[in-house]
Structure formats: C-alpha cells, structure tokens
Amino acid sequence: MTSDLVPGWYIMLYHDVSWEESPFIRYIGGTCPPDVFRDHVQACEGLGELVSIRDGMEKLKRGDIASPLFSFWFDDGFVGVRKYAAPILAERGSTGATSICSRFTNRSEMFWRCKLSYLQSSDAGRHLRARLRKYGYSRSELVREFVIDRFGGEVLSVINTLYDETTSRSVQEDAFRIFDTPDGLIELHKRGWVIANHSAAHYPISEKHVHDMLMDQFEECERFIQSLIGTESNYWVTPFAQNIEPSAISASQKHRDEKNIVLVGNRVNVCTSFESTRTLYRIDAPANDRNQLAQVLFAASQQSQLIWGHRRRHRSRRQAGIAVTPKAA
C-alpha cells in the first residue's frame, strides 16, 4: 500500500487505554477509549505495516525500512494496556511496549501526579495551592507546571502530606488498581510485549544536580524488571520526555550499546537518525480523537523530512538503496 508518509518507523505513544477515567487520572488526561484505539490501529494498518517493537528495532538497525511501519507504546504501566490495548493488537498478530515505573507496579509509592489529580478533583485543591505558596507558587500559575518546575523533596512532601491527610488508607490502597500488577506484566512479557524502564517513580529531573537521582531511579526500576522477567530492559523511557544523553548512561551502566533512550519527539525513526543518536522517538497519539490521527502522522512525517532530509542526501549509496524509497507523488 502506498502512502504519502515518509518511510520510517512510526511509534505511537499512548498512556492508559480504558473506558474509565478515575479521579486519579482526570486532571492528567490522556486516557484513550478502546474504540478510538481500535480505529487508530486500523488507520495505521491502512497506511503501512504493523510491527512489534522487536521487529521494528531489527529493521531499524539493519537499515531495512522502505515503507511506513507502525508500533504502539504505552507509558506509565496502566492496567488498561493489558486489558484493552493488548487484545486489539493481538487480533492483528501484533504486540507493543509498556513502560513501567517500578514503585507503581509494586504498590510501594503512588504516582505523585495521580495524587495531585485526586487532590485537585476534591476540595483539597485549595489547600494544596495555599501550601505551595510558601515555595513560590503564585495564583496565576498552573499547579502542574509549577510542580514540575520546582520538583524536589519539599514540593513532594507537600503533596504527600496533604494526600495522607485527606485520603483514607483503603482509598490509597485501592488507587493502585489503575496500574498493572507484577503478574500482569509477566503475562504481557510472555506474550511478546516489551517491558520498558520508565524510572522508579516518574520524578521530573530538570536540573543537572539531580542527574544522579535520575540514574538511581532508572537503576532501581532496572532491578525490578530483572526480578520480574529475568532480563534487563533495553529501553529507558525518560519521564516527561526529558532528554538524557546515552553517554550519561554509559558512564553509569557501562553497556551503552544495549540501552536505547526513548523520547517523545513527534518524529519518525529512520535508520540514519538512529545510528547517530541511539534514541527512539515516539509520536504523541491524539488519545481521544479519531480524526486527528492522520494529521498528526503527516506532521511527524514532514518534521522528519525537515530534520533528516539534509543528512539523507549525504548517506552512503548502500544505505540509500536499502533505507529509503522515493516519496509517492
């Protein structure tokens, strides 16, 4: 099937796929209803070929991508991925990747953004804003932006304390059911899904001085994944798509060749880009919109032409023959 999309690997990013949206998610957003997800998968199938993450990676490394390939990736480890998205992909013989935060999966720490969402959906929102004022929050700012900018022990402690004060133990325990369980992830792994490392607790790391904490967070999650499926994750998905250099990982991990950094860049993965960056880019899927998908895909396709078009002209002839076919008119 021909299309006007540039040849490359299009990795679509979702979070939860579910009919429900709990107060723990309501203020974060991004839940994709299963029927919309099914339409997206069908649309992608009409524009190219569905591939598993492993097959996409093989083709990318071999320089063997001559048409649009599509894969599906899910961040944060929600249970809806196994419950709703996996069967839809399985109908087409495909699988995806799920990026987990180990503390959400093992129920030791609730996602701080979910706590924020819950507080904001209840009367506690105003208490939260009042307590954050001490750390520089002003009324004109959005709480979620302020919290990401100023993230650290103090801000986290404000959220945790208020959450503990305003929710009962049973509510706190029940809240974890939005995330998949260790057994659920083992099941997905057995079915051929990729279990990716999304750090221990999804802390945003924006300053250099907390860089070490980011590595600790990835290593903690790595140990968890190892204990779960008996093998390390090859994919490190940064929280909030914050860029970390593969060299930073090699310093700490010493096996750079096996780690791939996974970001959201709304662009297509082409062989030449991956060779130089060892970074996979995903495309933020319009989670609750059937009609915007094509638009988003074409924008990513165009963006990649702008970024990689120049380099493409300088590739070796061997790669040119394998990796890229002329765009359909």
Ligand SMILES: [Zn+2]
């Ligand atoms: Zn995330």
